[in-house]
Amino acid sequence: MKQRKQSFYNSIAGYLFVLPMLLTTMLLTIIPIFLSGIISFTDWNFITGLGNIHFIGFGNYEELFKDEHFWRAMTNNLTMILTVPFSMIIALVLAVLIDRMTYFKSFFKVIYFMPFISSFVAVSLLWRVLYHPTSGPINGFLKSIGIANPPLWLADPKYALIAVMIIMVWTGLGFNMILFIAGLQGIPKDLYEAADMDGASKFRQFMNITIPMLSPTIFFLLITGVIGSFKVFDLVMVLTEGGPAGSTSVIVHYLYEVAFVNLRSGYASAIGIVLLFSLIIVTVVQWFGQKKWVNY
Amino acid sequence: MQPIRVNRVLVTVLMAFAGIFFIMPFLWMLSASFKPELDVMKYPIQWIPETWRAIENYREVMFGTVPFGLYYWNSIKVTLATTAFSLTISSMAAYGFSKIAFKGRDFLFLVVLATFMIPSQAVLVPQFIIYRWFGLFDSHIGLMLLGASGVLGTFMLRQFFMGINNEIIESARMDGANHWSIFCKIAIPLVMPGLATYMILRFIWTWNDYQGPLVFLRSENLYTIQLGIRKFSDMHGEFYSLMMAGTVIAIFPLLLIFIFGQKYVIAGVASGSVKG
Structure with missing residues (x-):
């Protein structure tokens, strides 16, 4: 009897504790994703109100399939x-060097982590000036070492995507490095001592001990990194707005434009759903792939 | 004290070079914000300005045509409230999911975890509509709510709560304490480092959020700092010195928090469960 009462009390207490969180998640994520699914089958424009909703079946998805802008x-x-x-x-090379072979470890950690804490708006504005085609410091440097016609970076459709990707590496490096350092510190030292006794070279030790022992970290970074790379909105929005000539357009930015500039709620929702499924597929593939190479 | 080893010193020096290269953009930004406009784009770069215009630049940004002070205040308000809100909700849920055995707990937790996969942009349109219906659109309350749900915080803090020995909770229950007072008086003090980590991360993410304010705010007097510097750059795009001063101002509070809290930030990120 006391037991039953106890478990009843626990259930009530448990639900009360998780309730605020469940409610906000419900309101902000779970209900919206279902609504998104429904809206994606309509030609709705939210300005016109609920009366003007027409279901058009898979119309949006068919259009999306043929949409050049989306594929780009x-x-x-x-x-x-x-x-x-x-x-x-x-990040792995830096992490090994910092963990094993330097003084002032925490100083280096802070330095490499700086871009991670800065907002993408600030980072974008900064790099826009650094990349300035005629008078920016990067091209100033390239000219000074004898490159007469350096790339125009963000102004050149051929180089704009690479320019954006350089910034992505720069901002993400610190995060990866911190996780690798944490992973490295979890590897038992006696593994290396045993390898030393057997006369294994440092390089073999790295390939046969460090990499396999770090594989869970590598896997985690791969999954979150790939998902994160699909979500770069701020950077593209402030830096290039997808230009020049669509060369840096990404799905999330296109979605934003369709939804809030062209005001096509239905079509935007279809893009959102396709994005969600792309992420699920990418994650599932990696999840099954991990069995081949991740050691726990 | 270990003897100083030559190749260790060598690698340190090498890494210092790489590190300088890495923070060069920040140094350039700082130096540009101190200069008169004409000197900003000079090459070779004057790392230490020849003519200083620091005070004038910063004064013009803070008290010039764009009300930076107001945006700053808005950001502080939204960020503090969101952080407090999110911390409360997440730590409560984390306690519930780790320390109370109730029916359907694991299933609920799985559902919550699954929402992780949903990119925020995929729910932007319905969120926008829901916000309009509830009158949350174009308000700071709406913005605070946006960052409050804290699935990530729940997940992270749960790890910390799970580190608390169950016997402590059990014996407190035996003594007649209810879960709420155990949560407040026993569990929370034990997970303080975890809370500090999540607090700092949440602060940084909310402060830096651009998409949320961009979509859910319209009135300029409600703008946060991120919208503010964007607007500022649209107006003063050619004045790089002022733009850089604005950027420095926007990054500054985070830098302070990060320098004082770096132990917690790095520990939290290293706990392997966080990504901004």
Whole structure:
């Protein structure tokens, strides 16, 4: 009897504790994602009110499939995934050096972490000036070392995406590095001692001990990094607004434009749903892939 | 005291070079904000300004045509409230999900975790409509609510709560304490480091949020600092020295918080569950 009463009390207490969080998540995420799904089958424009809703079946999705702008944004997003392994490799090298071979560790951690705490708006405004094609410091430097015609960076459709990707690596590096350092500190030292006794070179130790022991961290960074690369909105919005000539357009920015500039709620919702499913697919693929190479 | 090793010193020096290269953009920004406009784009770069115009630049930004002071105040208000709100909601939920055994707990937690996958942009349109219906659009309250749900905070703090020994909770229950007072008097003090980490991260993310205010605010007197510097750059786009001064002002509070709280930020990020 006392037991029953206890478990009843626990249930009430439990629900009360999680209730505020459930309510906000419900209101802000769960209900909206279902609404998004429904709206994506309509040609609705939210200015006109609920009366003007027409269901058009898969019309939005068919249009999306043929939408050049959408595919360009998708291609750009897929290209941006490249920043993830790139920044992870640099971060891993830095992490090993900082963890094993330097003085003033925490000082370095702070330095590399700085871009991570700065807002994308500030970072974008700063880099816009640094990249300035004629008088910016980057091209000033390139000219001074003898490159007569340096790229125009953000003004050149051929280089704009690379310019954005450089900033992405710069901002994400610190986060990756901190996680790698934490991972490195979790590797038992005696593994290396044993390898030393067997006469394994430092490089072999790195490949056969460090990398496998870090594989859960690598996997985590890969998943969050890839998802994060699909969500770069602030950077693109402030830096280029998708230009020049759509060369830096990404899905989330296109979605924003369709929803709040062109006011096509239905079409924008369809983009959102496709984005969600893309993320799910990418994550599921990585999840199944992990069994091949991640050691726990 | 270990003897100083030569190659360790060498790598330190090498890393220092790489590090300087890495923070060069920030140094450039700071130096540009102290200069008269004509010197900003000079090459070779004058890292230490020849002519100083620091006070004039910053005064013009803070008290010039764009009401930066107001935007600053708005940001402080929204950020503090969101952080407090989110911290309360998340720590309560985290306690519930880790320390109280109730029916359907694991299922609910799974649902909450699944919402992680949903990109914020995918729900922008319905959120916008819901906000209009509830009168939350174009208000600071709406903005505070936006950052408050804190699925991430719940997940992170849950890890910390799980580190508390269950026997402590059990024996307090035996002594007749209810969950609320255990939560307030026993559990919270034990997870202070976790709370500090999440508080700092939430502060940084809210302060830096651009998409939220961009979509959910319209009135210029409600603008936060991120919208403010964007507007400022649209108006003064050619005045790079002023733009950089505005950027420095926007980053400054975070820098302070980060320098004092870096132990917690780095520990929290390293706990492997966080991404902004």
